[in-house]
Amino acid sequence: MKSNLLSRSNYYQVGSFVVSLLFIAIVIALSGVSPFQVVASLWDGAFGTADQFARVLSTLAPLLLCASGLVFTFTAGLYNLGIEGQIAVGAIATTALLRLLEGAIPAPLVIALALVAGTIGGAIWGLFAGVLNVYGKVNEIFAGLGLNFVAQGLTLYLIFGPWKRPGVASMSGTELLNESLWLSTFGNTEASPISLILAALAVVVTVVVIRGTHFGLKLRAVGQNLRASYVLGIPAVRQLLSSFAICGAFAGIAGALQVVGVFHRLIPNISSNLGFLALLVVMLVGFNALFIVPVAFFFSALNIGSLQLPLALQLESSLAGVIQGTLVLFAVLGRGFSERKNGLKNS
Amino acid sequence: MDSAQLIGILATAIATATPLVFACIGETITERAGVINLSAEGTILLSAMVGFAVAKTTNSLLLGFASAAVVGALIALVVAYAAISLQQSQIAIGFVLALLCGDLSSFLGNPVVRIPGPTVPSFKIPVLQDIPIVGPLLFQSDWLVYISYALIIATWVYFYRTRSGLLLRAIGEQPAAAFARGTNVVLMRYLYTLVGGALMGIAGAAFSLDFKAGWSHRHTAGYGWIALAIVIFGGWNPIRVALGAYLFGILQSFASVAQSTIQAVPTQVFTVAPFVLMILVLVLTSSDWLDRLLSPLPASLRRTALQTIRVTPPAALGRTFEQD
Numbered sequence A: 001m002k003s004n005l006l007s008r009s010n011y012y013q014v015g016s017f018v019v020s021l022l023f024i025a026i027v028i029a030l031s032g033v034s035p036f037q038v039v040a041s042l043w044d045g046a047f048g049t050a051d052q053f054a055r056v057l058s059t060l061a062p063l064l065l066c067a068s069g070l071v072f073t074f075t076a077g078l079y080n081l082g083i084e085g086q087i088a089v090g091a092i093a094t095t096a097l098l099r100l101l102e103g104a105i106p107a108p109l110v111i112a113l114a115l116v117a118g119t120i121g122g123a124i125w126g127l128f129a130g131v132l133n134v135y136g137k138v139n140e141i142f143a144g145l146g147l148n149f150v151a152q153g154l155t156l157y158l159i160f161g162p163w164k165r166p167g168v169a170s171m172s173g174t175e176l177l178n179e180s181l182w183l184s185t186f187g188n189t190e191a192s193p194i195s196l197i198l199a200a201l202a203v204v205v206t207v208v209v210i211r212g213t214h215f216g217l218k219l220r221a222v223g224q225n226l227r228a229s230y231v232l233g234i235p236a237v238r239q240l241l242s243s244f245a246i247c248g249a250f251a252g253i254a255g256a257l258q259v260v261g262v263f264h265r266l267i268p269n270i271s272s273n274l275g276f277l278a279l280l281v282v283m284l285v286g287f288n289a290l291f292i293v294p295v296a297f298f299f300s301a302l303n304i305g306s307l308q309l310p311l312a313l314q315l316e317s318s319l320a321g322v323i324q325g326t327l328v329l330f331a332v333l334g335r336g337f338s339e340r341k342n343g344l345k346n347s
Numbered sequence B: 001m002d003s004a005q006l007i008g009i010l011a012t013a014i015a016t017a018t019p020l021v022f023a024c025i026g027e028t029i030t031e032r033a034g035v036i037n038l039s040a041e042g043t044i045l046l047s048a049m050v051g052f053a054v055a056k057t058t059n060s061l062l063l064g065f066a067s068a069a070v071v072g073a074l075i076a077l078v079v080a081y082a083a084i085s086l087q088q089s090q091i092a093i094g095f096v097l098a099l100l101c102g103d104l105s106s107f108l109g110n111p112v113v114r115i116p117g118p119t120v121p122s123f124k125i126p127v128l129q130d131i132p133i134v135g136p137l138l139f140q141s142d143w144l145v146y147i148s149y150a151l152i153i154a155t156w157v158y159f160y161r162t163r164s165g166l167l168l169r170a171i172g173e174q175p176a177a178a179f180a181r182g183t184n185v186v187l188m189r190y191l192y193t194l195v196g197g198a199l200m201g202i203a204g205a206a207f208s209l210d211f212k213a214g215w216s217h218r219h220t221a222g223y224g225w226i227a228l229a230i231v232i233f234g235g236w237n238p239i240r241v242a243l244g245a246y247l248f249g250i251l252q253s254f255a256s257v258a259q260s261t262i263q264a265v266p267t268q269v270f271t272v273a274p275f276v277l278m279i280l281v282l283v284l285t286s287s288d289w290l291d292r293l294l295s296p297l298p299a300s301l302r303r304t305a306l307q308t309i310r311v312t313p314p315a316a317l318g319r320t321f322e323q324d
Helices: A002-030 A035-047 A050-075 A083-101 A107-134 A140-160 A193-212 A214-224 A226-231 A236-263 A274-284 A289-313 A319-346 B003-032 B040-058 B061-085 B090-108 B134-138 B143-161 B163-173 B175-180 B185-211 B223-233 B238-261 B268-286 B289-294 B299-309
Strands: B122-124 B140-142
Touching: A002 A035, A002 A319, A002 B090, A035 A050, A035 A289, A050 A083, A050 A193, A050 A214, A050 A236, A050 A274, A050 A289, A083 A107, A083 A140, A083 A236, A083 A274, A107 A140, A107 A236, A107 B268, A140 B223, A140 B268, A193 A214, A193 A236, A193 A289, A214 A226, A214 A236, A226 A236, A236 A274, A274 A289, A274 A319, A274 B090, A289 A319, A319 B061, A319 B090, B003 B040, B003 B134, B003 B140, B003 B143, B003 B163, B003 B185, B003 B223, B003 B238, B040 B061, B040 B090, B040 B185, B040 B223, B061 B090, B061 B185, B134 B140, B140 B143, B143 B163, B143 B185, B143 B238, B163 B175, B163 B185, B175 B185, B185 B223, B223 B238, B223 B268, B238 B268, B268 B289, B289 B299
Parallel strands: none
Antiparallel strands: B122 B140
């Protein structure tokens, strides 16, 4: 019976994947270009040169960090839409520390401390959403969305106010960091070994903590039934707040890496929507932490590959988002179908 | 600041708020029926693009608005099907659609970026427009603005003065009780989600054919997320929700004036303000802090104050309901 159920749900997964591909092909055809041309162009854009592949890796790192963090909040039964703001506040904290300590102590130490500051900044912003949720009884979705806009306002205020470039304040962001404060990279590319190591660590820690520790077990209990776990004496409040703080901390590191590793300054769209993309990644893998790696890699490759589209085929690069969204949409619908069919059969 | 300047700010505020009024009323209707349509941002973007493209090719404003409403209703249909029939998370499906439809609007809308198209003509109401202050403020706009006023009032009347409005509120509060009394909860939830989605679609067209006429990528500046916030701020009451939309409009239009006059206050304060206000209102109205805050007041006064300030979401909001 069990294997039967399994194959049935696999059947729906494959089915929803095929429908996604059809939908994507139709959308591409509507723009008047052959889907095969688009696939070739995407592949070329992501893997054509070493530089482009390095860019895929440098997008992968923050995506893995955010997705790992989201596994914690999802396990606790929360939709942390505030992750974008948590990335931004991590980036702000990092920039603040870099400005404060630049030149005062050796550069590698400044970078290390800046990463710590980013982690703490993100954790505080995550905890803020958690406090609003737990003590203020504000739905986490609206607390998160609201705090995203507050973080966005803070970023803009700093870029146009206290941290503006001498003479010109503009949307291009704060002044470029001194090159000694840039994260080291593979050769002249954008990929940094430190980013990738941190991201890999985040995934490993997440898998181990969620699957193999008492904390993970309690978190699952809280996520599955908040009231029951409260009655059973599991400190639900502490579990919820910790999951917000952990997710915020991981997002904060991602924000810090965006500053020291990718943009080398604070820019208005510092999160580059990677937090929202990470939400899609986690929804697609059904909260199974291990599958995050291949899916995040695929999504990063799409994001970078799509930058080629305007040049090669005069198409909008937002096709990457269309593909990602379609895959997740039909996966959710497919899951719903398989649950409904199974439910009918059981009853 | 002189009175002419103030009227200018307020007139801009009404224009800014008009698309938002359609979106907020649409979401209010949906949420009152117990469904959260989190796709607002994507719905508004995609319907703005389609509405503009259709109006441009057919040269008919009416067809533009109609197609935008259809797009909004179709997206709402996906939300309703996934949430009500498949019993999946409304948040998950809405969020995915918010991103997907936003990107679709950019991808498919590329050919119509920054080209001129038809716009809703202005219409000054005779006699009324000559009333000092009120005239220039309320009666020198265009058709869409007048329709938005009517929509606010009609929705309020429907909610609180009709039998079907009572049923609508019932399926969001006590679906089991409404079902026991013979209401087809599932059908009604589908219906109201579709109506709400169609209004959000009209909000999109209100952008591309009126307020910020034309189409460009990410044309609507996050209004979908803002609409979701304002519905809570307004406590799911059409009049309060509309006031929330106008407050947002005032803050926005004040911000653009303040940029040149008051340099001490950064304009970001005004753009962020609605969200800070929303969070404060939510904290004040949904936690126990309000009770503690009001506890020094005499009992009868406290009860009245609680009733006016406290907003509670529809009790079954976001929950699935099994009819059979």
